[in-house]
Amino acid sequence: MASVEPQEELRNDTEEQVDEVEEVEGEEEDDSLSPELLIKHPLQNKWALWFFKNDRTKEWTANLKLVTAFDTVEDFWGLYNHVQKASKLPSGCDYSLFKDGVQPMWEDDVNKDGGRWLINLEKNKRSTDLDNFWLETLLCLIGEAFEDFSEDVNGAVINIRNKGDKLSLWTRDSRRQDATMKIGRKLKERLRIPNKLVIGFQAHRDTISKSGSTAKDRYRV
Ligand code: MGP
Numbered sequence: 001m002a003s004v005e006p007q008e009e010l011r012n013d014t015e016e017q018v019d020e021v022e023e024v025e026g027e028e029e030d031d032s033l034s035p036e037l038l039i040k041h042p043l044q045n046k047w048a049l050w051f052f053k054n055d056r057t058k059e060w061t062a063n064l065k066l067v068t069a070f071d072t073v074e075d076f077w078g079l080y081n082h083v084q085k086a087s088k089l090p091s092g093c094d095y096s097l098f099k100d101g102v103q104p105m106w107e108d109d110v111n112k113d114g115g116r117w118l119i120n121l122e123k124n125k126r127s128t129d130l131d132n133f134w135l136e137t138l139l140c141l142i143g144e145a146f147e148d149f150s151e152d153v154n155g156a157v158i159n160i161r162n163k164g165d166k167l168s169l170w171t172r173d174s175r176r177q178d179a180t181m182k183i184g185r186k187l188k189e190r191l192r193i194p195n196k197l198v199i200g201f202q203a204h205r206d207t208i209s210k211s212g213s214t215a216k217d218r219y220r221v
Helices: 005-026 073-082 130-144 147-152 177-191 203-206
Strands: 043-053 064-072 095-097 115-121 153-159 163-170 200-203
Touching: 005 203, 043 073, 043 130, 064 153, 073 130, 115 130, 115 177, 115 203, 130 153, 130 163, 130 177, 147 153, 147 177, 163 177, 200 203
Parallel strands: none
Antiparallel strands: 043 064, 043 095, 095 153, 115 163, 115 200, 153 163
16 A cells, blocks of 8 residues: 555554553553553544444435444444454445544535545455455545544545445535545546546536436546
8 A cells, every 4th residue: 555654553563552541551560651551542533333234124314223333442443353354244334433522424414515525446455455445445534544634534434235335435615626626636546546447536416416326526536
């Protein structure tokens, strides 16, 4: 990946902490534990993981369940390692990670004027790229990789579908061209999507009222 440092940093931090805890456990009667060992590493934002399971007898919103929210590096890894990998979910399921308090749906106040960068994954990518793409996207979110434009980012969704999986990054205002383009470029860079492979951004309003199978792109990178 073009820039994997944040991912490695988060991983290394976690691994170092485990090492340090083990060392300390080995020492007897050491009552001078450094706060670094005791305090979990806070994230800038609190995030919530959602799970969607397609049950055609129910409304779309009734199939969407909040798994849990977390706001530390350690709790993120605890959750990530506990849940099923995206590639192993049955077709029709989604994971969504959104800022806590935002519902992963078009109707939420902070989504209604927004849109999504959409990456369509060919079927054969489920076994090779899908889990890495999803993890890298999660790390972009919790690591605030979009820097000055992190405020524009609401969350991300992975749709597991037999017709082709989809990864999307949701932003809050599709009129913000500069922010939207910078976020799209950063996402491509972090996922190491080659420049020649173009991805599109659609406003949710267009997706809701689309006539064909896909809404028109407002932007492309
Ligand atoms: P989908 O799950 O985003 O994509 O939307 P899928 O299954 O690949 O289907 P396609 O239409 O993109 O080819 C499937 C359907 O779920 C939509 O047509 C809506 O009926 C419903 N749906 C999806 N989303 C993201 C929302 C949402 O935010 N709000 C509501 N009310 N329904 C939604």
